[in-house]
Amino acid sequence: MMGGVEEAILLNKLYNLFCMDTTSGTATLENSTDEQTVLTFIADKQMVVVMLDLNALAQTTTIREYIEVDGSTARQVSGKVWPTDFDTDTKVVYIQFYQPDLDYTITLQSSTAEGADCSIQYSYATLPFG
Numbered sequence: 437m438m439g440g441v442e443e444a445i446l447l448n449k450l451y452n453l454f455c456m457d458t459t460s461g462t463a464t465l466e467n468s469t470d471e472q473t474v475l476t477f478i479a480d481k482q483m484v485v486v487m488l489d490l491n492a493l494a495q496t497t498t499i500r501e502y503i504e505v506d507g508s509t510a511r512q513v514s515g516k517v518w519p520t521d522f523d524t525d526t527k528v529v530y531i532q533f534y535q536p537d538l539d540y541t542i543t544l545q546s547s548t549a550e551g552a553d554c555s556i557q558y559s560y561a562t563l564p565f566g
Contacts, residue, residue, distance in 0.1 A: 440523055444530045460559040465493070467553050471500070471545040474556060479504075479537050481565045486531040486542065489557040490518055496547040499529060504539035513540075534565075 463474045477484060490497065497518045502510040513533070519526055531542060544556070 443532070457563075458559060458561045460557070463556045463558060465497075465544055465546065465550065465554040465556055467549050467551060469546055469549055471498075471543050473541055473543050475542045475558060475560065477535055477540040477562075479539050480535055480562075481537045482535050483563040483565065484531075484533055484535055484540070484560060485562075486560040487558060488529045488531070488542075489527065490529060491527040492554040492556065493518070493546070493550065495550055496520065498545045498547070499531075500543045500545070501531065501533065502541045502543070503535075504541075507538075510539075510541065 465472055474488065475486065498515060499518055500515045501513040503513050505511050518529060522529065533540060
């Protein structure tokens with residue numbers, strides 16, 4: 437689930453404590469109002485912390501998380517609207533979840549087309565369990 441500044445501080449401390457494996461990259465949010473996949477985590481048993489830099493976005497955007505519950509059926513876990521569901525002036529969103537050996541997907545959907553494709557910088561850290 438997604439949280440505020442206090443949760444981000446805690447996650448940063450956990451990262452430093454456990455020395456999680458990290459990956460960074462860029463996803464492209466196409467200039468449309470279609471729901472678009474930003475990241476998908478293939479089934480694994482792990483703790484995941486994701487950072488999305490939404491600074492390039494100008495429009496209200498819904499962030500959704502899905503988990504594949506039975507190997508083929510995806511169910512929404514969380515949905516929040518940026519920027520209204522976050523602290524004022526938030527440009528970076530943290531998402532953390534425990535992945536119980538099922539696929540997990542994070543999507544974005546703009547309420548209005550951005551006018552051009554947008555680059556979304558991301559970083560995530562994983563800590564395997566089991």
